[in-house]
Amino acid sequence: MSSAEAGVTFIASLLIALVLVYKPFGDYMYRTVTSDRHSRAERLVYRAVGVNPGGEQSWGVYARSVLAFSAISILLLYLFQRVQNHLWLSLGFDPVAPDQAWNTAVSFVTNTNWQSYSGESTMGHLVQMAGLAVQNFTSAAVGIAVAVALVRGFARSKTTEVGNFWVDLVRICVRILLPVAVIGATLLIAGGVVQNLSGGTDVTTLAGAGQSITGGPVASQEVIKELGTNGGGFYNANSAHPFENPTGWTNWLQLFLILFIPFSLPRVFGRMVGDKRQGLAIAGIMAILAIGSVIAINALQLAHGGTVPTAVGAATEGTETRFGVSQSATFGAITTLTSTGAVNSFHDSYTSLGGMITMLNMMLGEVAPGGVGSGLYGMLILAVITVFVAGLMVGRTPEYLGKKIGSREIKFASLYLLTTPALVLVGTAIAMGSATARSSMANPGAHGLSEVLYAFTSASNNNGSAFAGISVNTTFYNTALGLCMLLGRFLPIILVLGLAGSLARQAPVPQSAGTLRTYQPLFIGMVVAVTVVVVLLTYLPALALGPLAEGVR
Amino acid sequence: MRLPAWLSQHLAAFRALIVLTVLLGIVYPLLMVGIGQLPGLSGRADGSFIDRDGRTVGSRLIGQSFTDADGKPLKQYFQSRPSAAGDGYDPTSTSASNLGPENVVDTADKPSLLTQVCARSRAIGEVEGVDGGRPYCTPGGVGAVLAVFHRDGATGPVTRVVSLNETAPAEPFVATYDGVKVELATPDGDYSKGVVTPIRGDAPAHPVVPADAVTASGSGLDPHISVAYARLQVNRVAGARGMSPADAQKLVDKYTTGRVLGFVGEPGVNVLQLNLALDAAHPVRG
Numbered sequence: 001m002s003s004a005e006a007g008v009t010f011i012a013s014l015l016i017a018l019v020l021v022y023k024p025f026g027d028y029m030y031r032t033v034t035s036d037r038h039s040r041a042e043r044l045v046y047r048a049v050g051v052n053p054g055g056e057q058s059w060g061v062y063a064r065s066v067l068a069f070s071a072i073s074i075l076l077l078y079l080f081q082r083v084q085n086h087l088w089l090s091l092g093f094d095p096v097a098p099d100q101a102w103n104t105a106v107s108f109v110t111n112t113n114w115q116s117y118s119g120e121s122t123m124g125h126l127v128q129m130a131g132l133a134v135q136n137f138t139s140a141a142v143g144i145a146v147a148v149a150l151v152r153g154f155a156r157s158k159t160t161e162v163g164n165f166w167v168d169l170v171r172i173c174v175r176i177l178l179p180v181a182v183i184g185a186t187l188l189i190a191g192g193v194v195q196n197l198s199g200g201t202d203v204t205t206l207a208g209a210g211q212s213i214t215g216g217p218v219a220s221q222e223v224i225k226e227l228g229t230n231g232g233g234f235y236n237a238n239s240a241h242p243f244e245n246p247t248g249w250t251n252w253l254q255l256f257l258i259l260f261i262p263f264s265l266p267r268v269f270g271r272m273v274g275d276k277r278q279g280l281a282i283a284g285i286m287a288i289l290a291i292g293s294v295i296a297i298n299a300l301q302l303a304h305g306g307t308v309p310t311a312v313g314a315a316t317e318g319t320e321t322r323f324g325v326s327q328s329a330t331f332g333a334i335t336t337l338t339s340t341g342a343v344n345s346f347h348d349s350y351t352s353l354g355g356m357i358t359m360l361n362m363m364l365g366e367v368a369p370g371g372v373g374s375g376l377y378g379m380l381i382l383a384v385i386t387v388f389v390a391g392l393m394v395g396r397t398p399e400y401l402g403k404k405i406g407s408r409e410i411k412f413a414s415l416y417l418l419t420t421p422a423l424v425l426v427g428t429a430i431a432m433g434s435a436t437a438r439s440s441m442a443n444p445g446a447h448g449l450s451e452v453l454y455a456f457t458s459a460s461n462n463n464g465s466a467f468a469g470i471s472v473n474t475t476f477y478n479t480a481l482g483l484c485m486l487l488g489r490f491l492p493i494i495l496v497l498g499l500a501g502s503l504a505r506q507a508p509v510p511q512s513a514g515t516l517r518t519y520q521p522l523f524i525g526m527v528v529a530v531t532v533v534v535v536l537l538t539y540l541p542a543l544a545l546g547p548l549a550e551g552v553r
Numbered sequence: 554m555r556l557p558a559w560l561s562q563h564l565a566a567f568r569a570l571i572v573l574t575v576l577l578g579i580v581y582p583l584l585m586v587g588i589g590q591l592p593g594l595s596g597r598a599d600g601s602f603i604d605r606d607g608r609t610v611g612s613r614l615i616g617q618s619f620t621d622a623d624g625k626p627l628k629q630y631f632q633s634r635p636s637a638a639g640d641g642y643d644p645t646s647t648s649a650s651n652l653g654p655e656n657v658v659d660t661a662d663k664p665s666l667l668t669q670v671c672a673r674s675r676a677i678g679e680v681e682g683v684d685g686g687r688p689y690c691t692p693g694g695v696g697a698v699l700a701v702f703h704r705d706g707a708t709g710p711v712t713r714v715v716s717l718n719e720t721a722p723a724e725p726f727v728a729t730y731d732g733v734k735v736e737l738a739t740p741d742g743d744y745s746k747g748v749v750t751p752i753r754g755d756a757p758a759h760p761v762v763p764a765d766a767v768t769a770s771g772s773g774l775d776p777h778i779s780v781a782y783a784r785l786q787v788n789r790v791a792g793a794r795g796m797s798p799a800d801a802q803k804l805v806d807k808y809t810t811g812r813v814l815g816f817v818g819e820p821g822v823n824v825l826q827l828n829l830a831l832d833a834a835h836p837v838r839g
Contacts, residue, residue, distance in 0.1 A: 009816035130578030195589035237647035240771030242614035248818015306654035314764035321777035324819030346649035469651030
């Protein structure tokens with residue numbers, strides 16, 4: 001079997017596995033978020049937290065709970081890093097500097113996991129496992145909770161209640177993420193991922209040199225890094241590091257862990273709105289965009305265009321031998337399609353156009369299938385916009401799932417769509433206007449612009465991967481990218497919850513012969529087209545100055 | 554006394570975070586450390602270390618440099634890939650090069666990615682006794698890149714041509730370009746007005762020295778080399794150890810891992826395990 005054939009089979013096998021878990025795991029998540037039973041352990045947790053699990057919240061209270069939890073998380077994670085030198089398992093590292101600690105705290109709480117630090121030389125084991133990895137769980141749970149609240153808005157009528165944030169948070173952590181994490185971490189250890197509290201082992205190599213081999217509770221963090229579409233590596237090299245991702249099959253497992261919650265959430269949506277076909281349609285839209293992107297990046301990376309890849313004879317710079325070019329490219333596409341940002345190869349060294357695909361994936365708005373929860377709510381916003389566009393074409397009041405898309409709803413949806421492009425483009429422009437910010441580029445010319453554009457795209461869309469040559473541990477980038485992550489996460493969340501509240505209040509409109517069938521291929525095609533057109537209109541000028549200028553001759 | 558709503562919300566948030574930290578940040582990872590100590594898993598959870606004569610010589614998963622103190626390849630060992638981790642294969646400083654596909658012009662403090670590729674290829678060609686030439690590389694092992702100056706900026710007749718990565722006393726890799734004599738670059742020259750033009754040359758599209766041998770990995774710790782790069786090194790290693798190339802190739806085959814289920818991953822040769830097996834089977838005499 002050739003590399004390319006193996007690569008295609010690899011993609012097909014992932015697809016089959018996702019299809020197989022869609023129904024059972026989607027149904028399991030559906031039962032988790034809709035059940036009104038609380039286990040005894042959960043009741044103990046609610047008592048310790050001091051909330052009544054029986055009460056539901058309006059969208060405003062739900063949003064304030066999300067913001068309060070996230071604010072406290074940022075504050076404590078910041079303090080944790082600032083005092084790590086006084087704590088157990090600090091490995092002798094200094095406290096993290098204030099600007100970097102702010103950036104990292106925001107990064108992990110917003111599910112971005114942008115890293116301006118290098119794990120093995122900055123963070124002690126305790127901060128990694130009890131600080132960063134905890135946010136890997138909770139930020140993922142926040143994303144899923146907000147998506148479920150939006151779906152409740154569609155599913156309910158004439159109510160102000162969209163759920164109870166504390167119950168959603170605890171259940172998603174305890175019933176969904178934790179059990180999968182325990183199984184996944186055990187498999188990763190079996191594959192060779194380390195899980196210990198060692199501060200490192202000094203060895204003398206065959207050539208007689210010294211080598212200090214690092215340790216750490218890696219497997220427990222690795223699994224939730226993928227499962228929660230977080231992406232922050234225990235080590236600087238992330239999933240390219242043999243202790244994070246030792247073999248070809250752990251690479252497959254990591255991709256499956258990244259994909260299976262975002263791809264199963266449409267099933268939860270379909271079940272909750274009482275029409276499974278609606279869920280399948282959303283999953284179909286995600287799949288079409290994702291498969292197109294994975295094929296494009298594989299074709300570009302295997303064709304290895306450009307000066308250095310031609311000189312080398314393959315796009316192997318920054319890739320690991322055990323994954324090869326194709327299965328690295330597939331990882332690169334999936335990590336950027338899902339707001340994960342873990343990498344098993346380094347996008348900065350990809351071919352110009354292959355690297356552009358990773359950027360375009362993020363620019364789609366992280367919806368195909370997107371981050372856990374954030375992908376579903378992002379895609380539902382695009383569906384609402386599409387319904388609106390379709391309504392304009394035929395002159396009907398747009399409606400989706402029996403809810404009228406009026407001016408209030410469309411305002412929430414449009415503001416959502418404008419938030420990240422504004423952050424990306426304004427942020428990039430400010431950075432390019434500053435000589436200090438420009439001096440962080442590692443590569444000259446158009447590729448340098450790509451590095452800056454990538455950084456702001458990644459931060460604002462809460463992805464976290466990078467064209468990693470750029471030196472971002474500076475006060476400017478730590479601050480600016482921290483703000484982009486914060487606004488890029490919580491403005492959309494507030495807008496989504498506002499939309500949820502506004503939909504929940506409505507009485508359903510009865511279906512008629514003129515209602516747009518939002519589960520049919522026509523609608524699927526329309527959403528795909530609307531998404532692609534909006535993204536290209538927004539970003540093509542910026543891309544023309546970066547990867548297109550570099551890669552098109 | 555009843556607290557104001559905003560305060561009780563933050564208090565609930567604080568308590569929730571503490572409870573979840575204990576469960577997900579302490580109990581869960583320590584449980585996994587415990588599971589990692591079960592028989593069959595413990596060696597892997599600890600780091601897949603390899604011992605020889607009671608001394609730990611490395612990890613099966615972490616690559617090493619097999620070079621002498623000056624960075625020269627030790628002839629009796631198979632060589633690993635180039636590494637951008639610290640000074641090479643440093644697990645405390647893992648990194649890729651992060652240099653882009655059009656990084657082709659050397660600067661005073663750093664060679665371009667293209668020149669690094671060309672230089673590695675030439676050096677490996679010399680060590681293995683094969684042709685180290687590649688597209689876009691000069692015979693001297695730097696990137697074959699010209700700055701072409703036109704009369705009207707990017708258009709019009711060519712007025713001046715400079716070979717950007719070559720300085721005196723080298724001879725330019727081409728004498729003329731578009732009828733204009735090619736000059737050598739000088740260290741303090743400013744060639745930013747010229748159009749950067751890499752010259753392909755006539756080297757084959759699939760050079761003798763394999764791709765992985767001239768490119769740095771993502772982690773800088775890649776424990777594997779491609780099957781092709783191992784094959785290229787067999788004669789040299791066998792010669793240095795006084796063994797037959799066929800015996801060396803047998804050991805290479807033994808430490809080659811294929812694709813799981815025929816399609817997962819890419820075949821590779823574990824360099825540390827191979828070199829350890831060579832030391833055990835055919836120690837270097839003298």
